[in-house]
Amino acid sequence: MVGVSETTEADEDVVTPVLTTPEAWRGFLERYGERYLENTASDQELVDLLDDDQMEVLDREGRVELWLGEAPAREEALVASEERLGVRFPPSLRGFYLASDGWTYLDAWVSGVHPCGRVLWMRDGDAGRSVTEIYDSIPGNEDDVQLFRRSVEIARGEDFWLLDPTDVGPDGEWAAYEFAPKYGNPTKYPSFSALFHSGYESMD
Numbered sequence: 001m002v003g004v005s006e007t008t009e010a011d012e013d014v015v016t017p018v019l020t021t022p023e024a025w026r027g028f029l030e031r032y033g034e035r036y037l038e039n040t041a042s043d044q045e046l047v048d049l050l051d052d053d054q055m056e057v058l059d060r061e062g063r064v065e066l067w068l069g070e071a072p073a074r075e076e077a078l079v080a081s082e083e084r085l086g087v088r089f090p091p092s093l094r095g096f097y098l099a100s101d102g103w104t105y106l107d108a109w110v111s112g113v114h115p116c117g118r119v120l121w122m123r124d125g126d127a128g129r130s131v132t133e134i135y136d137s138i139p140g141n142e143d144d145v146q147l148f149r150r151s152v153e154i155a156r157g158e159d160f161w162l163l164d165p166t167d168v169g170p171d172g173e174w175a176a177y178e179f180a181p182k183y184g185n186p187t188k189y190p191s192f193s194a195l196f197h198s199g200y201e202s203m204d
Helices: 022-039 043-049 052-059 075-085 091-097 126-136 142-150 192-202
Strands: 103-107 110-113 152-156 160-168 174-180 184-189
Touching: 022 091, 022 192, 091 192, 110 160, 126 142, 126 152, 126 160, 142 160, 142 184, 174 192, 184 192
Parallel strands: none
Antiparallel strands: 103 110, 110 152, 152 160, 160 174, 174 184
């Protein structure tokens, strides 16, 4: 339900290392795929994601490697996206894209991380523009509206993942947000890496 909302902070007691290199991201994303298989994937998703041999290994409770991402982005493609937006992406997002140019199966409400060529300002996307206009029409949402107008949309489904290039930490990381339009209350994380880790930790 749209209404006046306040930004909430992610659990500050949970400290995870910021992933900035393609190698670190690759290892983490491989673990993510394994955990998704074990805890989150539905029966239909398993059929869609795995071949017969992998299904047999899984039935025997063996270890199946699942890559839910894409091939690494080329540096030239990454630079082209940065030039198109007029920014240089923060270290953790750059490292992610150099490991995988996009990602699927994040959670029920976020379809996946956009390939670098599809990253856009939230204000320029149809869904982002619509959400911004709705929130702008309701008094008391000024802070959220300003956040939407200055943020980069890196993932979307029913909910959004946003990065704010005006809120930069000492490590060069941009503040990241998970935002559910129907509930409000954007949840703030210190980096893209921390936001991605939150999805990993929420799988049970």
